[in-house]
Amino acid sequence: MENPKILSLNALSKRFGSVVANDAVSLDLHRGEVLALLGENGAGKTTLMNMLFGHYLPDSGSVEVLQDGVMTPLQLGHPQAALAAGIGMVHQHFTLALNLTTFDNVVLGSEPLFSWRRNRAAARAKLLAIMEQSGLVAPLDTPVGQLSVGERQRVEILKALYRDARILVLDEPTAVLTPQEADTLFENVATMTQNGLAVIFISHKLREVLAFSNRIAVLRHGQKVGEIATKDADERVIARMMVGADTPVTARETMSPGTPMLTLKDVSVQGQSKRDSLSRASFSVHSHEILGIAGVSGNGQSALAGLVSGLMRPDRGTVSVGGTEISRPNPLTMITAGVGRIPEDRHHDGIVGAMTVAENMVIERLNDADIQTRGLLNRDAIQANADRLTKDYDVRGPGSDAAARLLSGGNIQKLILARVFDQTPRLILANQPTRGLDMGAAAEVGRRLLEARKRGAGVLLISEDLDEILGLADRIMVIHDGQLSELTTRDREEIGLSMAGEHA
Amino acid sequence: MIRIEARNAPPRALTLGVPILSALVALALASIPLAFAGADISTAYAEMAKGVFGSKFAFSEMLTRATPLIFTGLAAALAFRAKLWNIGAEGQLYLGAMAAVAIGSGAVDAPAFVLVPLIVVFGAAAGAAGMAVPTVLKTRFGADEVVTTLLLNFVILIFVQMMLEGALKDPMSLGWPQSSPILDQGMLPQLMDRMRIHSGLIMALVAAGIAQFMLARSVWGFRLRAVGENAAAARHAGIRVNRSLMSVAIVSGGLAGLAGVSEVAGLKGYLTADLSPGFGYTGIVVAMLAGLSPVGVVISALFIASVFVGADSMSRAMGVSSYLADLVVSMSLLCVLIGGFFARFRIVRSKVGVA
Numbered sequence: 001m002e003n004p005k006i007l008s009l010n011a012l013s014k015r016f017g018s019v020v021a022n023d024a025v026s027l028d029l030h031r032g033e034v035l036a037l038l039g040e041n042g043a044g045k046t047t048l049m050n051m052l053f054g055h056y057l058p059d060s061g062s063v064e065v066l067q068d069g070v071m072t073p074l075q076l077g078h079p080q081a082a083l084a085a086g087i088g089m090v091h092q093h094f095t096l097a098l099n100l101t102t103f104d105n106v107v108l109g110s111e112p113l114f115s116w117r118r119n120r121a122a123a124r125a126k127l128l129a130i131m132e133q134s135g136l137v138a139p140l141d142t143p144v145g146q147l148s149v150g151e152r153q154r155v156e157i158l159k160a161l162y163r164d165a166r167i168l169v170l171d172e173p174t175a176v177l178t179p180q181e182a183d184t185l186f187e188n189v190a191t192m193t194q195n196g197l198a199v200i201f202i203s204h205k206l207r208e209v210l211a212f213s214n215r216i217a218v219l220r221h222g223q224k225v226g227e228i229a230t231k232d233a234d235e236r237v238i239a240r241m242m243v244g245a246d247t248p249v250t251a252r253e254t255m256s257p258g259t260p261m262l263t264l265k266d267v268s269v270q271g272q273s274k275r276d277s278l279s280r281a282s283f284s285v286h287s288h289e290i291l292g293i294a295g296v297s298g299n300g301q302s303a304l305a306g307l308v309s310g311l312m313r314p315d316r317g318t319v320s321v322g323g324t325e326i327s328r329p330n331p332l333t334m335i336t337a338g339v340g341r342i343p344e345d346r347h348h349d350g351i352v353g354a355m356t357v358a359e360n361m362v363i364e365r366l367n368d369a370d371i372q373t374r375g376l377l378n379r380d381a382i383q384a385n386a387d388r389l390t391k392d393y394d395v396r397g398p399g400s401d402a403a404a405r406l407l408s409g410g411n412i413q414k415l416i417l418a419r420v421f422d423q424t425p426r427l428i429l430a431n432q433p434t435r436g437l438d439m440g441a442a443a444e445v446g447r448r449l450l451e452a453r454k455r456g457a458g459v460l461l462i463s464e465d466l467d468e469i470l471g472l473a474d475r476i477m478v479i480h481d482g483q484l485s486e487l488t489t490r491d492r493e494e495i496g497l498s499m500a501g502e503h504a
Numbered sequence: 505m506i507r508i509e510a511r512n513a514p515p516r517a518l519t520l521g522v523p524i525l526s527a528l529v530a531l532a533l534a535s536i537p538l539a540f541a542g543a544d545i546s547t548a549y550a551e552m553a554k555g556v557f558g559s560k561f562a563f564s565e566m567l568t569r570a571t572p573l574i575f576t577g578l579a580a581a582l583a584f585r586a587k588l589w590n591i592g593a594e595g596q597l598y599l600g601a602m603a604a605v606a607i608g609s610g611a612v613d614a615p616a617f618v619l620v621p622l623i624v625v626f627g628a629a630a631g632a633a634g635m636a637v638p639t640v641l642k643t644r645f646g647a648d649e650v651v652t653t654l655l656l657n658f659v660i661l662i663f664v665q666m667m668l669e670g671a672l673k674d675p676m677s678l679g680w681p682q683s684s685p686i687l688d689q690g691m692l693p694q695l696m697d698r699m700r701i702h703s704g705l706i707m708a709l710v711a712a713g714i715a716q717f718m719l720a721r722s723v724w725g726f727r728l729r730a731v732g733e734n735a736a737a738a739r740h741a742g743i744r745v746n747r748s749l750m751s752v753a754i755v756s757g758g759l760a761g762l763a764g765v766s767e768v769a770g771l772k773g774y775l776t777a778d779l780s781p782g783f784g785y786t787g788i789v790v791a792m793l794a795g796l797s798p799v800g801v802v803i804s805a806l807f808i809a810s811v812f813v814g815a816d817s818m819s820r821a822m823g824v825s826s827y828l829a830d831l832v833v834s835m836s837l838l839c840v841l842i843g844g845f846f847a848r849f850r851i852v853r854s855k856v857g858v859a
Binding site for chain 1: 723724733736737738739740741
């Protein structure tokens with residue numbers, strides 16, 4: 001590296017209770033460099049960046065930032081100190097005031113609190129100069145609430161640059177973008193680094209990391225397991241670093257689809273926002289078939305999932321399961337019709353964290369004769385059920401009589417899989433089933449879905465992860481703005497364009 | 505550097521120990537106002553203990569005082585388990601008492617084995633109705649039940665006063681606002697000669713036992729716990745959340761109604777507007793101190809009744825204001841809330857600060 005070092009993290013460690021989130025992680029960053037921080041979910045990437053930015057106080061270790069030509073220790077645990085040292089962070093979830101304009105959002109917090117008048121003209125000139133230099137363009141006087149997700153992200157970056165950030169941390173910046181929007185983002189990043197900005201970019205997508213970074217650091221279980229110049233890396237090498245082994249390949253056999261298991265006819269749902277609206281959707285999921293729904297999050301997936309899981313009712317059109325129309329859709333009628341539901345937010349909708357693992361395993365079938373006799377729970381049957389399912393589905397944790405929230409994310413998902421698959425559902429709704437899971441647990445989910453498909457179930461797979469859909473689905477539909485459209489192609493580029501609504 | 509860290513699972517010793525410790529701390533803290541009142545502290549505590557355990561009569565008085573607290577404590581504990589914030593046990597208690605008086609003071613003439621159950625059922629039903637209304641307002645219109653149940657207490661109390669001046673007024677009361685007495689055969693049987701303790705206590709203990717059993721072992725209790733701990737997941741799993749809330753509302757209101765029945769048909773015999781010195785509100789403290797466990801409610805009701813009765817008797821013996829009892833009860837609630845924090849979190853000392 002010919003460029004000078006601008007930031008170094010020295011042996012940062014952080015524990016949460018008994019979990020070691022970061023174990024003596026050291027990193028260096030140079031001027032004008034894009035460093036990709038790669039790792040599975042839960043590997044400790046976000047924790048590390050939160051320590052850098054002062055949100056968390058490390059248990060041990062230090063951070064040094066180049067200031068006036070000298071490496072100066074950064075006061076830890078104080079976001080203000082990080083800001084002053086020129087560290088800017090763009091979080092996965094934006095921190096913008098939706099009712100304010102772009103301009104106001106950018107200057108918010110950087111103006112003196114006690115001052116007679118705002119020097120808006122100077123601030124505006126500075127912001128325009130930054131936009132010019134970086135190539136980041138966003139309408140200045142439009143309320144942020146009216147901007148697209150990609151534009152909002154640009155506002156977040158502008159906010160950091162406006163505060164004279166020399167080090168920019170992007171936490172999973174492409175998670176909410178279409179492939180095309182992501183490309184624009186990376187072009188902008190390239191321009192900014194030419195001007196001397198250093199970027200740390202957190203991701204778990206190998207493809208974009210390989211395409212856009214200079215150097216890759218890989219975290220696994222809170223430890224830095226490798227660092228490699230991007231030009232020397234390929235997908236296999238990095239994947240092996242991330243999981244410590246080669247990526248498991250899911251084998252899938254070809255099958256001919258059977259009778260329709262789920263049919264939506266001209267279904268519309270008018271939700272409170274665009275997020276939970278669906279307009280005139282018609283499609284079927286057949287037996288022996290996995291239908292993948294691709295799309296950028298917030299385009300009507302939650303309406304579709306709500307409909308199939310029984311939480312939402314159609315305003316028009318009909319929903320049929322296994323050829324029978326569901327006249328009064330609610331979670332109970334959907335369960336009895338043979339729909340297994342894997343919810344998107346497993347902590348919020350999937351489990352009752354304070355209740356035991358065994359109880360969570362029977363929560364969907366409290367009316368079954370083997371679970372209750374005249375209103376009283378059959379504790380032996382519940383225990384036997386739990387013993388069987390924990391064994392068959394390899395649910396690991398402190399035991400079946402422990403609170404379900406004590407399980408790890410992957411094991412919570414296994415609990416839900418066990419509960420769903422054990423009932424041999426005709427139709428399975430899998431909504432973002434591998435989000436937040438490590439590769440091993442994600443592969444397990446894929447295997448179970450393929451197994452159900454083989455058995456004759458239909459699977460409706462909603463996912464933002466295009467690789468997951470390409471790997472599992474027999475047919476692919478794209479959802480954009482509440483509209484579903486069937487795709488004949490499996491070409492990434494084409495799918496990306498549809499996700500952005502170009503072909504709709 | 506001192507930090508606060510969440511515990512993964514509160515140790516069992518703490519979940520049991522915290523309420524007991526809080527109670528003791530609250531009692532100990534009572535020595536401060538006692539000292540200010542100029543009383544000799546050790547004598548005061550001795551008098552307090554004597555007021556509860558000093559004689560058979562003193563002990564029976566404590567049990568009599570605990571009876572309505574067990575009912576209202578159960579009412580709060582069950583509702584709170586479902587995160588249904590019933591602050592209206594006071595009003596529901598008066599509804600129950602009013603129903604008992606309306607049925608029992610001559611409107612129905614029947615032998616005891618008919619009249620007593622009738623009074624109990626109608627009293628419970630009146631209390632249940634009193635909680636069903638705010639619950640409908642909550643599930644249908646999203647009205648916050650904390651506000652509606654709390655305000656209904658005052659509405660109901662004024663309604664009671666109106667009835668005591670009108671339809672329910674005892675013509676023989678020489679103008680006092682009190683109801684006609686419940687017929688002799690409508691009164692709950694006494695438990696001991698020449699003591700005020702009555703079979704309402706047995707009802708309360710049985711209710712606590714049933715509640716404990718149902719909570720742990722029935723589908724109803726399972727649903728109630730699921731709704732309380734995570735309503736979204738419960739709904740997703742096919743549990744009818746509103747129906748569950750309504751059922752717990754009816755049980756909770758019914759138990760509060762029984763507190764009124766037991767006070768009016770077990771103790772007083774007639775209804776006045778000062779039947780309850782805030783049993784409904786104290787029930788909330790009882791439930792919190794009990795960690796919302798029905799069996800725990802019995803124990804904490806006994807503790808709080810002891811504090812009240814003991815402080816009463818101590819104040820009579822030593823000339824200290826009996827408001828001290830309210831002080832101890834309030835302080836034990838505060839101590840439980842603070843203690844609950846330490847059960848859920850732990851304090852960690854660490855050496856790392858600025859690098």
